Amino acid sequence: MxxxxxxxxxxxxxxxxxxxxxxxxxxxxxxxxxxxxxxxxxxxxxxxxxxxxxxxxxxxxxxxxxxxxxxxxxxxxxxxxxxxxxxxxxxxxxxxxxxxxxxxxxxxxxxxxxxxxxxxxxxxxxxxxxxxxxxxxxxxxxxxxxxxxxxxxxxxPPEHLGVTVLIPDFELSTSKARAVLPTEYSRADTVHALSHAALLAAALATGRLDLLRHAMQDYVHQIWRAPLVPGLTDVLEGATAHGALGAALSGAGPTVLCFHDTREDTGDLHDFLSGVMRRNGLDGRVLNLPIDLQGVQVSGS
Missing domain, CATH: 3.30.230.10 (Ribosomal Protein S5; domain 2)
Structure with missing residues:
Protein backbone atom coordinates (compact mmCIF):
# COMPACT_ATOMS: atom_id res chain seq x y z
CA MET A 1 0.00 0.00 0.00
CA PRO A 157 -12.06 33.34 -3.94
CA PRO A 158 -13.57 36.28 -5.81
CA GLU A 159 -13.10 36.29 -9.55
CA HIS A 160 -9.88 38.05 -10.60
CA LEU A 161 -8.36 37.97 -7.07
CA GLY A 162 -4.65 37.22 -7.28
CA VAL A 163 -1.92 36.93 -4.68
CA THR A 164 1.64 38.23 -4.76
CA VAL A 165 4.00 37.32 -1.92
CA LEU A 166 7.32 38.78 -0.86
CA ILE A 167 9.28 36.00 0.90
CA PRO A 168 12.43 37.32 2.61
CA ASP A 169 15.38 35.00 3.15
CA PHE A 170 15.18 34.98 6.93
CA GLU A 171 13.10 33.05 9.41
CA LEU A 172 10.77 34.43 12.07
CA SER A 173 9.34 32.06 14.63
CA THR A 174 5.67 32.37 15.52
CA SER A 175 6.54 32.38 19.22
CA LYS A 176 8.84 35.39 18.78
CA ALA A 177 6.23 37.22 16.69
CA ARG A 178 3.53 36.54 19.30
CA ALA A 179 5.76 37.63 22.16
CA VAL A 180 5.76 41.26 20.98
CA LEU A 181 1.96 41.56 21.03
CA PRO A 182 0.29 43.50 23.87
CA THR A 183 -1.81 41.64 26.43
CA GLU A 184 -4.61 44.25 26.32
CA TYR A 185 -6.13 46.49 23.65
CA SER A 186 -8.08 49.72 23.88
CA ARG A 187 -11.77 49.84 23.06
CA ALA A 188 -10.99 51.92 19.98
CA ASP A 189 -8.50 49.36 18.64
CA THR A 190 -10.92 46.53 19.40
CA VAL A 191 -13.74 48.23 17.49
CA HIS A 192 -11.34 48.94 14.63
CA ALA A 193 -10.32 45.28 14.48
CA LEU A 194 -13.87 43.95 14.61
CA SER A 195 -15.23 46.34 12.00
CA HIS A 196 -12.37 45.83 9.56
CA ALA A 197 -12.35 42.04 9.93
CA ALA A 198 -16.09 42.02 9.24
CA LEU A 199 -15.65 44.29 6.22
CA LEU A 200 -12.83 42.12 4.89
CA ALA A 201 -14.87 38.92 5.18
CA ALA A 202 -17.84 40.61 3.51
CA ALA A 203 -15.68 42.05 0.72
CA LEU A 204 -14.14 38.65 -0.01
CA ALA A 205 -17.54 36.94 0.10
CA THR A 206 -19.13 39.41 -2.32
CA GLY A 207 -16.18 40.11 -4.62
CA ARG A 208 -15.80 43.75 -3.62
CA LEU A 209 -12.13 44.02 -4.55
CA ASP A 210 -12.36 47.82 -4.29
CA LEU A 211 -12.84 47.55 -0.52
CA LEU A 212 -9.76 45.47 0.23
CA ARG A 213 -7.36 48.41 0.69
CA HIS A 214 -9.64 49.79 3.40
CA ALA A 215 -10.68 46.47 4.95
CA MET A 216 -7.13 45.15 5.41
CA GLN A 217 -6.05 47.87 7.85
CA ASP A 218 -4.95 46.41 11.17
CA TYR A 219 -3.89 47.68 14.61
CA VAL A 220 -3.92 44.34 16.44
CA HIS A 221 -0.68 42.68 15.34
CA GLN A 222 1.03 44.26 12.33
CA ILE A 223 2.14 47.50 13.98
CA TRP A 224 3.70 45.53 16.84
CA ARG A 225 5.47 43.09 14.53
CA ALA A 226 6.77 45.72 12.11
CA PRO A 227 10.12 46.10 13.97
CA LEU A 228 10.74 42.37 13.39
CA VAL A 229 10.16 42.64 9.61
CA PRO A 230 12.29 45.30 7.89
CA GLY A 231 10.30 47.05 5.18
CA LEU A 232 6.88 45.85 6.37
CA THR A 233 5.61 49.36 7.03
CA ASP A 234 6.81 50.49 3.59
CA VAL A 235 4.81 47.70 1.94
CA LEU A 236 1.66 48.23 4.00
CA GLU A 237 1.70 51.96 3.27
CA GLY A 238 2.91 51.92 -0.34
CA ALA A 239 1.79 48.73 -2.10
CA THR A 240 -1.57 50.07 -3.27
CA ALA A 241 0.21 52.88 -5.15
CA HIS A 242 1.94 50.17 -7.20
CA GLY A 243 -1.02 48.01 -8.20
CA ALA A 244 -1.88 46.10 -5.03
CA LEU A 245 -5.50 45.90 -3.91
CA GLY A 246 -4.31 45.59 -0.31
CA ALA A 247 -1.38 44.26 1.69
CA ALA A 248 -0.85 42.33 4.91
CA LEU A 249 1.76 40.48 6.90
CA SER A 250 1.32 36.79 6.10
CA GLY A 251 0.70 34.94 9.34
CA ALA A 252 3.40 35.85 11.81
CA GLY A 253 5.73 36.89 8.98
CA PRO A 254 8.18 37.71 7.63
CA THR A 255 6.40 37.02 4.31
CA VAL A 256 4.17 39.86 3.14
CA LEU A 257 1.06 39.19 1.03
CA CYS A 258 -0.45 41.56 -1.51
CA PHE A 259 -3.74 41.04 -3.30
CA HIS A 260 -3.90 42.11 -6.94
CA ASP A 261 -6.36 42.05 -9.81
CA THR A 262 -5.36 39.24 -12.17
CA ARG A 263 -6.48 41.34 -15.14
CA GLU A 264 -3.73 43.84 -14.37
CA ASP A 265 0.02 43.53 -14.91
CA THR A 266 1.98 43.00 -11.67
CA GLY A 267 5.35 44.21 -12.95
CA ASP A 268 5.24 47.51 -11.05
CA LEU A 269 4.22 45.71 -7.84
CA HIS A 270 7.08 43.23 -8.20
CA ASP A 271 9.55 46.06 -8.78
CA PHE A 272 8.25 47.91 -5.73
CA LEU A 273 8.50 44.85 -3.46
CA SER A 274 11.98 43.99 -4.74
CA GLY A 275 13.03 47.59 -4.12
CA VAL A 276 11.76 47.44 -0.54
CA MET A 277 13.93 44.37 0.04
CA ARG A 278 17.00 46.00 -1.48
CA ARG A 279 16.58 49.18 0.56
CA ASN A 280 16.41 47.10 3.72
CA GLY A 281 19.41 44.93 2.87
CA LEU A 282 17.33 41.78 2.36
CA ASP A 283 17.39 38.96 -0.13
CA GLY A 284 14.30 37.03 -1.05
CA ARG A 285 11.71 36.19 -3.68
CA VAL A 286 8.64 37.92 -5.10
CA LEU A 287 6.12 35.44 -6.50
CA ASN A 288 2.60 35.38 -7.87
CA LEU A 289 0.91 32.36 -6.27
CA PRO A 290 -2.48 30.99 -7.30
CA ILE A 291 -4.99 30.49 -4.49
CA ASP A 292 -5.31 26.74 -3.97
CA LEU A 293 -8.93 25.61 -4.27
CA GLN A 294 -8.66 21.96 -3.24
CA GLY A 295 -6.97 21.81 0.16
CA VAL A 296 -5.35 18.55 1.24
CA GLN A 297 -5.38 15.86 -1.46
CA VAL A 298 -4.84 12.09 -1.24
CA SER A 299 -3.93 9.99 -4.25
CA GLY A 300 -3.07 6.36 -4.82
CA SER A 301 -4.66 5.01 -1.64
Whole structure:
Protein backbone atom coordinates (compact mmCIF):
# COMPACT_ATOMS: atom_id res chain seq x y z
CA MET A 1 0.00 0.00 0.00
CA UNK A 2 1.47 3.33 -1.10
CA UNK A 3 -0.31 6.66 -1.24
CA UNK A 4 0.50 10.35 -1.43
CA UNK A 5 -0.84 13.20 0.70
CA UNK A 6 -0.37 16.80 -0.46
CA UNK A 7 -1.23 19.73 1.82
CA UNK A 8 -1.01 23.38 0.68
CA UNK A 9 0.57 26.45 2.19
CA UNK A 10 -1.63 29.10 3.75
CA UNK A 11 -1.61 32.76 4.68
CA UNK A 12 -3.36 33.68 7.92
CA UNK A 13 -4.86 36.88 9.32
CA UNK A 14 -4.96 38.84 6.01
CA UNK A 15 -4.61 42.01 8.08
CA UNK A 16 -7.36 42.42 10.67
CA UNK A 17 -8.62 38.81 10.66
CA UNK A 18 -6.27 37.81 13.47
CA UNK A 19 -6.51 34.05 14.14
CA UNK A 20 -9.76 33.90 12.16
CA UNK A 21 -9.15 34.49 8.42
CA UNK A 22 -6.86 32.67 6.04
CA UNK A 23 -6.45 31.37 2.51
CA UNK A 24 -4.73 28.46 0.83
CA UNK A 25 -1.78 28.96 -1.55
CA UNK A 26 -0.23 26.75 -4.21
CA UNK A 27 2.93 25.63 -2.45
CA UNK A 28 2.82 22.14 -0.96
CA UNK A 29 4.11 19.69 1.60
CA UNK A 30 3.94 16.19 0.14
CA UNK A 31 4.10 12.82 1.91
CA UNK A 32 4.63 9.50 0.19
CA UNK A 33 3.50 6.81 2.62
CA UNK A 34 4.28 3.09 2.15
CA UNK A 35 3.37 0.16 4.39
CA UNK A 36 6.46 -1.89 5.21
CA UNK A 37 8.01 -3.98 7.98
CA UNK A 38 9.46 -1.10 10.04
CA UNK A 39 8.89 2.61 10.38
CA UNK A 40 11.18 5.00 8.51
CA UNK A 41 10.89 8.80 8.35
CA UNK A 42 12.74 10.26 5.36
CA UNK A 43 12.89 14.08 4.95
CA UNK A 44 14.00 14.92 1.41
CA UNK A 45 15.53 18.10 -0.03
CA UNK A 46 17.61 20.93 1.33
CA UNK A 47 14.62 22.73 2.86
CA UNK A 48 14.14 19.85 5.29
CA UNK A 49 17.82 19.30 6.06
CA UNK A 50 18.23 19.06 9.81
CA UNK A 51 14.63 18.06 10.52
CA UNK A 52 14.30 14.78 12.48
CA UNK A 53 14.60 11.58 10.48
CA UNK A 54 12.91 9.47 13.13
CA UNK A 55 9.63 9.20 15.02
CA UNK A 56 10.21 12.57 16.70
CA UNK A 57 9.52 14.26 13.34
CA UNK A 58 6.56 16.65 13.61
CA UNK A 59 4.68 14.92 10.79
CA UNK A 60 4.96 11.50 12.40
CA UNK A 61 3.90 12.98 15.74
CA UNK A 62 0.86 14.39 13.94
CA UNK A 63 0.12 10.91 12.62
CA UNK A 64 0.23 9.59 16.17
CA UNK A 65 -2.37 12.19 17.23
CA UNK A 66 -4.86 10.63 14.82
CA UNK A 67 -4.02 7.14 16.05
CA UNK A 68 -4.55 8.13 19.68
CA UNK A 69 -7.82 9.83 18.79
CA UNK A 70 -9.24 6.59 17.40
CA UNK A 71 -7.55 4.35 19.97
CA UNK A 72 -5.41 2.39 17.52
CA UNK A 73 -1.74 1.81 16.77
CA UNK A 74 -0.13 3.03 13.57
CA UNK A 75 1.17 0.25 11.33
CA UNK A 76 4.86 0.47 10.39
CA UNK A 77 5.38 2.75 7.42
CA UNK A 78 7.97 4.57 5.37
CA UNK A 79 7.11 8.28 5.18
CA UNK A 80 9.00 10.33 2.60
CA UNK A 81 8.57 14.08 3.14
CA UNK A 82 9.08 16.87 0.64
CA UNK A 83 8.07 20.52 0.78
CA UNK A 84 8.30 23.68 -1.26
CA UNK A 85 6.75 25.73 1.56
CA UNK A 86 9.56 27.78 3.14
CA UNK A 87 9.84 27.11 6.86
CA UNK A 88 9.18 29.79 9.49
CA UNK A 89 8.15 32.39 6.88
CA UNK A 90 4.47 32.88 7.75
CA UNK A 91 3.17 30.57 5.03
CA UNK A 92 1.69 27.86 7.19
CA UNK A 93 4.48 25.28 6.91
CA UNK A 94 3.65 23.80 10.32
CA UNK A 95 -0.09 23.75 9.56
CA UNK A 96 0.53 21.94 6.25
CA UNK A 97 2.76 19.42 8.02
CA UNK A 98 0.17 18.88 10.74
CA UNK A 99 -2.71 18.47 8.30
CA UNK A 100 -0.70 16.13 6.06
CA UNK A 101 0.23 13.95 9.03
CA UNK A 102 -3.28 13.79 10.47
CA UNK A 103 -4.78 12.91 7.09
CA UNK A 104 -2.06 10.33 6.26
CA UNK A 105 -2.75 8.46 9.50
CA UNK A 106 -6.49 8.67 8.90
CA UNK A 107 -6.02 7.00 5.51
CA UNK A 108 -3.75 4.33 6.99
CA UNK A 109 -6.37 3.51 9.61
CA UNK A 110 -9.25 3.22 7.16
CA UNK A 111 -10.53 6.83 7.39
CA UNK A 112 -12.42 6.60 10.70
CA UNK A 113 -12.48 10.42 11.02
CA UNK A 114 -14.45 12.84 8.87
CA UNK A 115 -13.34 16.27 7.65
CA UNK A 116 -14.97 18.15 10.54
CA UNK A 117 -13.25 15.93 13.12
CA UNK A 118 -9.89 16.35 11.39
CA UNK A 119 -10.35 20.12 11.30
CA UNK A 120 -11.22 20.35 15.00
CA UNK A 121 -8.30 18.10 15.92
CA UNK A 122 -5.91 20.16 13.80
CA UNK A 123 -7.19 23.48 15.15
CA UNK A 124 -6.82 22.37 18.77
CA UNK A 125 -3.33 21.06 18.16
CA UNK A 126 -2.27 24.22 16.28
CA UNK A 127 -4.09 26.53 18.69
CA UNK A 128 -6.04 28.44 16.04
CA UNK A 129 -7.92 27.57 12.91
CA UNK A 130 -6.95 30.19 10.33
CA UNK A 131 -4.06 28.15 8.86
CA UNK A 132 -5.38 24.61 9.23
CA UNK A 133 -8.83 25.28 7.77
CA UNK A 134 -7.48 26.50 4.40
CA UNK A 135 -4.90 23.70 4.36
CA UNK A 136 -7.68 21.15 4.79
CA UNK A 137 -10.44 22.74 2.73
CA UNK A 138 -8.72 25.07 0.25
CA UNK A 139 -9.90 28.53 -0.77
CA UNK A 140 -10.57 31.22 1.82
CA UNK A 141 -11.65 30.24 5.32
CA UNK A 142 -13.33 32.20 8.11
CA UNK A 143 -12.84 30.05 11.18
CA UNK A 144 -13.25 30.13 14.95
CA UNK A 145 -12.21 27.76 17.71
CA UNK A 146 -14.06 27.55 21.03
CA UNK A 147 -14.92 25.03 23.74
CA UNK A 148 -17.74 23.58 21.65
CA UNK A 149 -15.74 23.01 18.49
CA UNK A 150 -14.21 24.51 15.37
CA UNK A 151 -16.62 26.43 13.17
CA UNK A 152 -15.78 27.64 9.68
CA UNK A 153 -17.16 29.01 6.45
CA UNK A 154 -15.27 28.28 3.25
CA UNK A 155 -15.39 31.05 0.65
CA UNK A 156 -14.58 30.63 -3.00
CA PRO A 157 -12.06 33.34 -3.94
CA PRO A 158 -13.57 36.28 -5.81
CA GLU A 159 -13.10 36.29 -9.55
CA HIS A 160 -9.88 38.05 -10.60
CA LEU A 161 -8.36 37.97 -7.07
CA GLY A 162 -4.65 37.22 -7.28
CA VAL A 163 -1.92 36.93 -4.68
CA THR A 164 1.64 38.23 -4.76
CA VAL A 165 4.00 37.32 -1.92
CA LEU A 166 7.32 38.78 -0.86
CA ILE A 167 9.28 36.00 0.90
CA PRO A 168 12.43 37.32 2.61
CA ASP A 169 15.38 35.00 3.15
CA PHE A 170 15.18 34.98 6.93
CA GLU A 171 13.10 33.05 9.41
CA LEU A 172 10.77 34.43 12.07
CA SER A 173 9.34 32.06 14.63
CA THR A 174 5.67 32.37 15.52
CA SER A 175 6.54 32.38 19.22
CA LYS A 176 8.84 35.39 18.78
CA ALA A 177 6.23 37.22 16.69
CA ARG A 178 3.53 36.54 19.30
CA ALA A 179 5.76 37.63 22.16
CA VAL A 180 5.76 41.26 20.98
CA LEU A 181 1.96 41.56 21.03
CA PRO A 182 0.29 43.50 23.87
CA THR A 183 -1.81 41.64 26.43
CA GLU A 184 -4.61 44.25 26.32
CA TYR A 185 -6.13 46.49 23.65
CA SER A 186 -8.08 49.72 23.88
CA ARG A 187 -11.77 49.84 23.06
CA ALA A 188 -10.99 51.92 19.98
CA ASP A 189 -8.50 49.36 18.64
CA THR A 190 -10.92 46.53 19.40
CA VAL A 191 -13.74 48.23 17.49
CA HIS A 192 -11.34 48.94 14.63
CA ALA A 193 -10.32 45.28 14.48
CA LEU A 194 -13.87 43.95 14.61
CA SER A 195 -15.23 46.34 12.00
CA HIS A 196 -12.37 45.83 9.56
CA ALA A 197 -12.35 42.04 9.93
CA ALA A 198 -16.09 42.02 9.24
CA LEU A 199 -15.65 44.29 6.22
CA LEU A 200 -12.83 42.12 4.89
CA ALA A 201 -14.87 38.92 5.18
CA ALA A 202 -17.84 40.61 3.51
CA ALA A 203 -15.68 42.05 0.72
CA LEU A 204 -14.14 38.65 -0.01
CA ALA A 205 -17.54 36.94 0.10
CA THR A 206 -19.13 39.41 -2.32
CA GLY A 207 -16.18 40.11 -4.62
CA ARG A 208 -15.80 43.75 -3.62
CA LEU A 209 -12.13 44.02 -4.55
CA ASP A 210 -12.36 47.82 -4.29
CA LEU A 211 -12.84 47.55 -0.52
CA LEU A 212 -9.76 45.47 0.23
CA ARG A 213 -7.36 48.41 0.69
CA HIS A 214 -9.64 49.79 3.40
CA ALA A 215 -10.68 46.47 4.95
CA MET A 216 -7.13 45.15 5.41
CA GLN A 217 -6.05 47.87 7.85
CA ASP A 218 -4.95 46.41 11.17
CA TYR A 219 -3.89 47.68 14.61
CA VAL A 220 -3.92 44.34 16.44
CA HIS A 221 -0.68 42.68 15.34
CA GLN A 222 1.03 44.26 12.33
CA ILE A 223 2.14 47.50 13.98
CA TRP A 224 3.70 45.53 16.84
CA ARG A 225 5.47 43.09 14.53
CA ALA A 226 6.77 45.72 12.11
CA PRO A 227 10.12 46.10 13.97
CA LEU A 228 10.74 42.37 13.39
CA VAL A 229 10.16 42.64 9.61
CA PRO A 230 12.29 45.30 7.89
CA GLY A 231 10.30 47.05 5.18
CA LEU A 232 6.88 45.85 6.37
CA THR A 233 5.61 49.36 7.03
CA ASP A 234 6.81 50.49 3.59
CA VAL A 235 4.81 47.70 1.94
CA LEU A 236 1.66 48.23 4.00
CA GLU A 237 1.70 51.96 3.27
CA GLY A 238 2.91 51.92 -0.34
CA ALA A 239 1.79 48.73 -2.10
CA THR A 240 -1.57 50.07 -3.27
CA ALA A 241 0.21 52.88 -5.15
CA HIS A 242 1.94 50.17 -7.20
CA GLY A 243 -1.02 48.01 -8.20
CA ALA A 244 -1.88 46.10 -5.03
CA LEU A 245 -5.50 45.90 -3.91
CA GLY A 246 -4.31 45.59 -0.31
CA ALA A 247 -1.38 44.26 1.69
CA ALA A 248 -0.85 42.33 4.91
CA LEU A 249 1.76 40.48 6.90
CA SER A 250 1.32 36.79 6.10
CA GLY A 251 0.70 34.94 9.34
CA ALA A 252 3.40 35.85 11.81
CA GLY A 253 5.73 36.89 8.98
CA PRO A 254 8.18 37.71 7.63
CA THR A 255 6.40 37.02 4.31
CA VAL A 256 4.17 39.86 3.14
CA LEU A 257 1.06 39.19 1.03
CA CYS A 258 -0.45 41.56 -1.51
CA PHE A 259 -3.74 41.04 -3.30
CA HIS A 260 -3.90 42.11 -6.94
CA ASP A 261 -6.36 42.05 -9.81
CA THR A 262 -5.36 39.24 -12.17
CA ARG A 263 -6.48 41.34 -15.14
CA GLU A 264 -3.73 43.84 -14.37
CA ASP A 265 0.02 43.53 -14.91
CA THR A 266 1.98 43.00 -11.67
CA GLY A 267 5.35 44.21 -12.95
CA ASP A 268 5.24 47.51 -11.05
CA LEU A 269 4.22 45.71 -7.84
CA HIS A 270 7.08 43.23 -8.20
CA ASP A 271 9.55 46.06 -8.78
CA PHE A 272 8.25 47.91 -5.73
CA LEU A 273 8.50 44.85 -3.46
CA SER A 274 11.98 43.99 -4.74
CA GLY A 275 13.03 47.59 -4.12
CA VAL A 276 11.76 47.44 -0.54
CA MET A 277 13.93 44.37 0.04
CA ARG A 278 17.00 46.00 -1.48
CA ARG A 279 16.58 49.18 0.56
CA ASN A 280 16.41 47.10 3.72
CA GLY A 281 19.41 44.93 2.87
CA LEU A 282 17.33 41.78 2.36
CA ASP A 283 17.39 38.96 -0.13
CA GLY A 284 14.30 37.03 -1.05
CA ARG A 285 11.71 36.19 -3.68
CA VAL A 286 8.64 37.92 -5.10
CA LEU A 287 6.12 35.44 -6.50
CA ASN A 288 2.60 35.38 -7.87
CA LEU A 289 0.91 32.36 -6.27
CA PRO A 290 -2.48 30.99 -7.30
CA ILE A 291 -4.99 30.49 -4.49
CA ASP A 292 -5.31 26.74 -3.97
CA LEU A 293 -8.93 25.61 -4.27
CA GLN A 294 -8.66 21.96 -3.24
CA GLY A 295 -6.97 21.81 0.16
CA VAL A 296 -5.35 18.55 1.24
CA GLN A 297 -5.38 15.86 -1.46
CA VAL A 298 -4.84 12.09 -1.24
CA SER A 299 -3.93 9.99 -4.25
CA GLY A 300 -3.07 6.36 -4.82
CA SER A 301 -4.66 5.01 -1.64
Missing amino acids: TFTVRAPASSANLGPGFDSLGLSLSLFTTLRVTRQARTEIVPLGTDLAGTPADESNYIYRAMQITARRVGRELPPVRVEIETDIPLARGLGSSAAALVAGLVAANVLLGEPLGADELLDMAAREEGHADNVAPALMGGIAVATLDKVGTHFVRLA
